[in-house]
Amino acid sequence: MNILALGAHPDDIEYGCGGTLLTAVANKHKVYLGVMTDGSATTNTNRIAEQEKAAALMGASDIFWGGFQDTHLEQNRALITSIEGMLKKASPDIVFVNAPNDAHQDHQALASSAITACRYIGRVLFYHDYTSIDFLPDTYTDIGTTLKGKCKLLACHKSQVSKKYPTGLDILESVNALAAYYGFMAKVRYAEAFKPLRYLMSIT
Ligand SMILES: [Zn+2]
Numbered sequence: 376m377n378i379l380a381l382g383a384h385p386d387d388i389e390y391g392c393g394g395t396l397l398t399a400v401a402n403k404h405k406v407y408l409g410v411m412t413d414g415s416a417t418t419n420t421n422r423i424a425e426q427e428k429a430a431a432l433m434g435a436s437d438i439f440w441g442g443f444q445d446t447h448l449e450q451n452r453a454l455i456t457s458i459e460g461m462l463k464k465a466s467p468d469i470v471f472v473n474a475p476n477d478a479h480q481d482h483q484a485l486a487s488s489a490i491t492a493c494r495y496i497g498r499v500l501f502y503h504d505y506t507s508i509d510f511l512p513d514t515y516t517d518i519g520t521t522l523k524g525k526c527k528l529l530a531c532h533k534s535q536v537s538k539k540y541p542t543g544l545d546i547l548e549s550v551n552a553l554a555a556y557y558g559f560m561a562k563v564r565y566a567e568a569f570k571p572l573r574y575l576m577s578i579t
Pocket residue numbers: 383384387479482504
């Protein structure tokens with residue numbers, strides 16, 4: 376199976392579905408990453424290098440860059456066309472992407488453009504990023520064996536994990552808390568959570 380994970384910025388994918396992608400790679404599925412901006416708006420750090428390090432550690436088959444300017448993503452033809460190009464290269468059975476209801480304009484723009492671009496994809500799932508709003512998942516993956524690996528992927532994004540939210544909470548702490556909460560909801564120890572745009576079930 377081929378999986379394409381899309382993110383507006385470096386680290387969105389790892390935060391939202393890094394544990395799931397590690398499980399997929401361990402099970403010999405092909406994982407492709409599509410990152411739309413270089414995340415350069417708030418830092419001088421080379422976040423492309425951080426993202427490429429995380430992709431290599433994950434075992435991703437390839438990483439595609441949208442080349443759009445951080446904080447300037449818009450739902451428009453250029454973004455939709457860029458996503459369509461990534462879909463063509465990855466030929467995915469499943470697409471993971473930021474959720475549309477989100478405080479960050481780039482996440483909103485990517486999610487709504489992906490809804491259009493993925494109109495022929497049978498499995499499209501929104502993930503929980505740290506600025507998601509009213510995220511009410513109903514689909515989960517067990518990340519009991521990959522949560523530690525997920526934290527290592529995020530640690531590749533040094534410029535981000537060294538930051539703290541205004542409340543004092545740091546990113547890795549929030550990742551572990553969410554994994555425990557979603558694990559509780561999913562009846563496993565640790566989980567990642569998704570809201571499908573649609574999910575084509577396979578009965579085998
Ligand atoms: Zn982001």
